Amino acid sequence: xxxxxxxxxxxxxxxxxxxxxxxxxxxxxxxxxxxxxxxxxxxxxxxxxxxxxxxxxxxxxxxxxxxxxxxxxxxxxxxxxxxxxxxxxxxxxxxxxxxxxxxxxxxxxxxxxxxxxxxxxxxxxxxxxxxxxxxxxxxxxxxxxxxxxxxxxxxxxxxxxxxxxxxxxxxxxxxxxxxxxxxxxxxxxxxxxxxxxxxxxxxxxxxxxxxxxxxxxxxxxxxxxxxxxxxxxxxxxxxxxxxxxxxxxxxxxxxxxxxxxxxxxxxxxxxxxxxxxxxxxxxxxxxxxxxxxxxxxxxxxxxxxxxxxxxxxxxxxxxxxxxx
Amino acid sequence: xxxxxxxxxxxxxxxxxxxxxxxxxxxxxxxxxxxxxxxxxxxxxxxxxxxxxxxxxxxxxxxxxxxxxxxxxxxxxxxxxxxxxxxxxxxxxxxxxxxxxxxxxxxxxxxxxxxxxxxxxxxxxxxxxxxxxxxxxxxxxxxxxxxxxxxxxxxxxxxxxxxxxxxxxxxxxxxxxxxxxxxxxxxxxxxxxxxxxxxxxxxxxxxxxxxxxxxxxxxxxxxxxxxxxxxxxxxxxxxxxxxxxxxxxxxxxxxxxxxxxxxxxxxxxxxxxxxxxxxxxxxxxxxxxxxxxxxxxxxxxxxxxxxxxxxxxxxxxxxxxxxxxxxxxxxxxxxxxxxxxxxxxxxxxxxxxxxxxxxxxxxxxxxxxxxxxxxxxxxxxxxx
Numbered sequence: 001x002x003x004x005x006x007x008x009x010x011x012x013x014x015x016x017x018x019x020x021x022x023x024x025x026x027x028x029x030x031x032x033x034x035x036x037x038x039x040x041x042x043x044x045x046x047x048x049x050x051x052x053x054x055x056x057x058x059x060x061x062x063x064x065x066x067x068x069x070x071x072x073x074x075x076x077x078x079x080x081x082x083x084x085x086x087x088x089x090x091x092x093x094x095x096x097x098x099x100x101x102x103x104x105x106x107x108x109x110x111x112x113x114x115x116x117x118x119x120x121x122x123x124x125x126x127x128x129x130x131x132x133x134x135x136x137x138x139x140x141x142x143x144x145x146x147x148x149x150x151x152x153x154x155x156x157x158x159x160x161x162x163x164x165x166x167x168x169x170x171x172x173x174x175x176x177x178x179x180x181x182x183x184x185x186x187x188x189x190x191x192x193x194x195x196x197x198x199x200x201x202x203x204x205x206x207x208x209x210x211x212x213x214x215x216x217x218x219x220x221x222x223x224x225x226x227x228x229x230x231x232x233x234x235x236x237x238x239x240x241x242x243x244x245x246x247x248x249x250x251x252x253x254x255x256x257x258x259x260x261x262x263x264x265x266x267x268x269x270x271x272x273x274x275x276x277x278x279x280x281x282x283x284x285x286x287x288x289x290x291x292x293x294x295x296x297x298x299x300x301x302x303x304x305x306x307x308x309x310x311x312x313x314x315x316x317x318x319x320x321x322x323x324x
Numbered sequence: 325x326x327x328x329x330x331x332x333x334x335x336x337x338x339x340x341x342x343x344x345x346x347x348x349x350x351x352x353x354x355x356x357x358x359x360x361x362x363x364x365x366x367x368x369x370x371x372x373x374x375x376x377x378x379x380x381x382x383x384x385x386x387x388x389x390x391x392x393x394x395x396x397x398x399x400x401x402x403x404x405x406x407x408x409x410x411x412x413x414x415x416x417x418x419x420x421x422x423x424x425x426x427x428x429x430x431x432x433x434x435x436x437x438x439x440x441x442x443x444x445x446x447x448x449x450x451x452x453x454x455x456x457x458x459x460x461x462x463x464x465x466x467x468x469x470x471x472x473x474x475x476x477x478x479x480x481x482x483x484x485x486x487x488x489x490x491x492x493x494x495x496x497x498x499x500x501x502x503x504x505x506x507x508x509x510x511x512x513x514x515x516x517x518x519x520x521x522x523x524x525x526x527x528x529x530x531x532x533x534x535x536x537x538x539x540x541x542x543x544x545x546x547x548x549x550x551x552x553x554x555x556x557x558x559x560x561x562x563x564x565x566x567x568x569x570x571x572x573x574x575x576x577x578x579x580x581x582x583x584x585x586x587x588x589x590x591x592x593x594x595x596x597x598x599x600x601x602x603x604x605x606x607x608x609x610x611x612x613x614x615x616x617x618x619x620x621x622x623x624x625x626x627x628x629x630x631x632x633x634x635x636x637x638x639x640x641x642x643x644x645x646x647x648x649x650x651x652x653x654x655x656x657x658x659x660x661x662x663x664x665x666x667x668x669x670x671x672x673x674x675x676x677x678x679x680x681x682x683x684x685x686x687x688x689x690x691x692x693x694x695x696x697x698x699x700x701x702x703x704x705x706x707x708x
Contacts, residue, residue, distance in 0.1 A: 051489060057524060062478055062517035069482020072461070073490070089513070096472055097479070104468055106458030107678030141679050141687075165681035193684070240684035 001184050007177045009151035010040045010116075012185070013158040014078065018048050021076055024162060027054040028063055028080030028116075037082055038118060038177055060086055064093035064115065068101065071111045078162055084119040084171075085128025091136075098167045099142030110165040114158070119147075120211040120261050121308055122175035124301045131298055132210075132262035137169045138239040138271075145239040146192060147171035149213035151181045153196075153236065160192035168192075171238075173211035195242040197249070201231035204255035204318050207246065207272055209235040212259040212309055219314035228318065238268055246272070247279045254285035255321040259309050264292035286324035289317045348551070350597050351577055352567040356625045358633025366576040374419075375640050378571050380649050381415040382628045385435035387653040388444065388660060392434070392451070395664055396606040401451045405432045409569070409601035412627030413534050414504075415439055416574025417596070420582060421502065424465075426487075428480035428503040431469040432534075436504065442466050445663055454667045455674075474512035477503050477531065481518040484527035488588070493528045498586030502530040502578070508539025510552045519559040519593070528585035531561075531593040532578065534568060536600035541613040553595035561591050568598030569627040599625070672698055 004012070017024050026041055026048075032055035035042030045053040056063050060081060067077035081087045087094070094115070102109050121130030138145045144166050148154040154172070161168040190196055198213060199220050208216040213234045220230040231249050235241060250256045256276055258269035273288035291309040299307050351366050370378075385407070392404040407414060410432070418439030421427065427436060437444055442464045450457030450469060461467045470476035480503035492499040509515045510533065522529040533552050537544060548555065556563025566577045574596055581592040599622040603610035635641040676683070676691035683691075 057517070057520050059513075059517045059520065061514055062481075062521055065475065065478025065514060065517070066482030066485060066521050069479040069484070070486045071482075072467070072479060073483045073486030075486050075489070092472055092475060093478065093514075097475055101468070102681070103679045104456040104458055105461065105678070106455060106674075108458060108460050109462075110681050144680070144684075240686050243686075 001182050003180050004151050004155075004183055005178050005180050006148070006151045006154045006172070007038060007040055009155035009183050010158055010172065011042055011044070013155045014041065014044060015047070017078065017159055017162040018044065018052060021162065023074060024076040024078060025052050025054060025070065026078050026080070027056050027067060029056060029058055029082050031055060031080050036080060038174065040116070040172075041080070060088075060090035061093050064090040064098060064113075067113050067115075068093065068097055068111060071113050072109065076112045076162065078114040078116065081115060081117045083129045084117055084131040084133055087117055087133060094137065094143070094169070095140045099140045102166075103142055111167050112162075112165045113167045114161045114170055115168070116158075116170045116172060118174040118177070119171045120173050120175060121298060121304050122211065124304070126301070127298070130301070130304065132260065132293065134169075134171055134238055135262055135267045138268060143167050143169055143239065144193070144237070145169045145171070146237045147173065147210040148236070149173060149176065149208075149210055149234050151179070152183045152189065155183050155185065156188040156190075157192055157236070160188065164192070171210055175211050176214060179214070190236070193237040193240060193242055195236055195245045196234045197245060198232040198234050199230070201229040202253055203229045203231075204257060204321055205231045205233060205246075205249040205253045206257050206259060206314065206318075207233050207235060208259040209238060209268070211261060215309055215311060215314060216259050219311045219318070222311060223315060223318060230318065235268075241272070241275075243275060243279070246276065250276050250280040251283040254283050255318075256284075256288045257291060257314065257317045257321060258288065259291045259314055261293050261308055263295045264290045265295040267292060286321040289321055291317045348565060348597060350565040350567045351573050352570050353572040353576060354570045354630055354634055356569070356630050358630045358637060360572075360634060360638075363573075366573065366580065368572050368576040368579075372640055375635065376645065378415060378419060378575070379628075379631055379635055379641060379646075380652070381419065381435070381439055382411045382571060382631060383649050384653045384656055385411045385415060385438050386628065387657050388438065389434055391657045391661055392448065393602070393606060395448070395661065396451070400664060401448065402453050403451050403605050403607060405605045406600075406602035407432045407434055409599045409622065409627070410534055410536055411435055412571035412631070413532075413568040413574050413596040413598045416571040416576075417502065417532050417578040417594070420575050420578035422500070422582070422586075424492075424497070425500045425502065425582060425586075426465045426467070426483060428467045428476045428483070428501070429469055430473075430476060430504050430506060430509070431471055432506075433469075433504050437466060440464070440466050444660060445667070448660070448664045449667055452664065452667055454670055474505055474509035474514040474518075477505055477509065477515050477518035478521070479503075480531075481521040481527060481529055484522060484529035484585075484591070485525050487528050488525070493586055494588040496583070496587065498528065498588065500528045500530060500582040500585035502532055502582065504532050504534065506539065507533065507535040507537065507544055507547050507552070508542070509533070510555070511539075511547045516559075519556070519561055519591075522591035523560045526588075526590045528588065529591040530578065530581045530585055531591070533593065533595045534598055535595050536568075536598050538600050538604065538614075540604040540608060541610075551595060553593060556593040561593055563593040563595065565595045565597060568596030569625045569630070571627060571631055
């Protein structure tokens with residue numbers, strides 16, 4: 001057991017991938033000598049060389065498009081998109097090429113490409129540096145979408161994502177990059193596509209992922225002082241979603257609140273609400289509620305505390321759920 | 325901003341011919357009249373059999389392509405993008421490839437596919453709608469058709485990076501990669517990014533632009549002010565303009581570019597100046613944007629007519645040979661036609677089976693539901 005930040009955990013995870021998989025590559029803007037703008041790839045260029053840790057031209061479609069070509073040649077690229085809001089120039093290569101080429105080929109081609117994207121707000125950044133674009137990718141068949149919420153998951157999930165033969169969009173909650181926690185580097189606790197029950201409870205279920213897992217945990221701790229016993233589930237995988245633990249929890253508590261930073265409209269929370277309504281209809285004591293970013297562009301950073309789901313908004317939603 | 329295309333004053337000085345009937349300076353080894361001419365930088369010496377083989381390739385390509393159009397007209401294909409007029413660009417470049425080279429096509433490269441000796445049925449299945457054009461691309465060294473314009477240029481650039489990483493370049497037997505695209509593709513970001521990638525990583529990539537003068541209805545004037553072969557220089561990549569209706573010239577310039585790539589000397593761009601004699605696809609109506617005079621201009625530059633004249637003049641082939649090729653092409657067309665008609669609809673399960681290497685439970689459940697639902701309908705119809 002070692003204590004480390006999420007950045008360090010990702011770095012160590014990538015090192016293990018590069019050591020174990022001779023065909024793996026790291027590619028992106030500034031991932032080489034600089035070690036990435038968040039230092040996730042720090043030292044990899046020195047230890048694995050410029051041939052495997054590739055500083056690319058500044059063009060996101062090019063990064064994903066050439067990663068596809070490298071994968072067709074038998075390489076296993078791990079791409080970095082520098083910030084969430086910079087992924088859109090690569091949209092065609094992600095949703096029409098990376099996602100669909102294996103299916104187009106009738107299963108004869110596999111594209112083991114991982115695309116790491118720091119996402120979410122709360123860091124006081126300028127426009128395009130705080131977005132949560134996960135729903136676009138979770139909506140696209142052919143891609144798998146996951147997000148880590150803590151260093152231990154970061155360490156293992158990046159290795160698991162790189163070990164599979166399907167393309168994975170790997171969202172990293174950038175405002176949790178420097179939070180420290182214990183990491184067991186001996187064995188993975190969970191499969192990549194399993195949800196995790198973070199805290200058990202009987203009053204209501206909070207469903208979160210990435211940066212909002214911490215928000216939900218804090219809300220549950222605060223609620224406990226008021227005598228409310230909240231269960232917290234970290235989805236981890238957004239495509240495919242691991243439904244069974246979610247359904248089991250809601251059948252137990254009868255109430256669910258989904259928490260994410262992305263706008264609520266047509267988002268992950270909407271899909272969770274729909275599926276929970278279908279599968280847990282007779283157990284529900286209240287409609288599934290959502291605490292999300294508002295349906296507006298991410299605001300100027302001085303307003304982000306008002307935009308992002310926080311402890312008070314989560315507890316307010318729990319109260320509303322209990323009022324039914 | 326207003327439309328910048330103002331009516332040109334019809335003075336002798338600034339009066340311009342339409343782009344597609346303007347004769348640029350290009351590499352040419354065989355004139356439209358079938359006369360062999362020399363070029364200071366490019367030459368081609370093939371065996372007599374190889375020269376005859378090129379004629380066979382040109383004719384077979386034209387006939388198989390015509391069959392694609394016919395099958396669409398008869399309701400057997402949903403769509404067909406004809407390559408009529410572009411046979412020399414495809415056959416010349418296709419025959420310049422060595423077995424170890426890898427091709428990334430756009431969606432009109434039936435002639436290249438023929439030259440690579442790859443089963444053509446995949447292209448017909450794609451346009452019949454019985455599958456998505458999937459093949460064993462690793463074994464074929466010929467990738468799937470790419471419908472999104474220029475998307476394949478980046479795949480080729482990445483693949484070529486991998487070739488260099490594998491140490492498969494640097495000798496006369498090295499591997500090269502060629503990507504086919506059109507004039508419209510040069511406006512896409514992906515094309516420009518591919519040139520940047522290939523340039524900065526010095527990858528063994530040849531970008532083969534078939535400038536057939538049209539991106540559906542839009543002429544070159546709406547795609548660039550400086551033609552692609554000249555723009556290449558801005559990327560630090562050599563560019564060459566070749567007569568795309570001259571099979572000897574396209575062969576020679578492609579062979580030179582491929583050899584350069586395989587020796588590790590880097591990428592290049594070939595602009596093959598040709599003409600799309602048919603509409604964009606069978607869904608297009610080209611009479612809305614071009615006239616017969618333009619077609620006549622290009623008919624006079626037909627790639628097969630000039631090559632046949634030259635073969636005849638050089639006594640490399642005679643009427644007997646040409647007749648034999650026609651007979652063979654007819655047989656190939658009949659065989660292909662029968663196979664296309666025999667392509668059956670896929671099973672419902674197939675739409676679910678290959679989306680992921682590891683099928684997620686949700687898709688597995690939908691697959692089962694869809695099959696069960698279909699079976700219930702079948703039972704119902706049997707009961708009636």
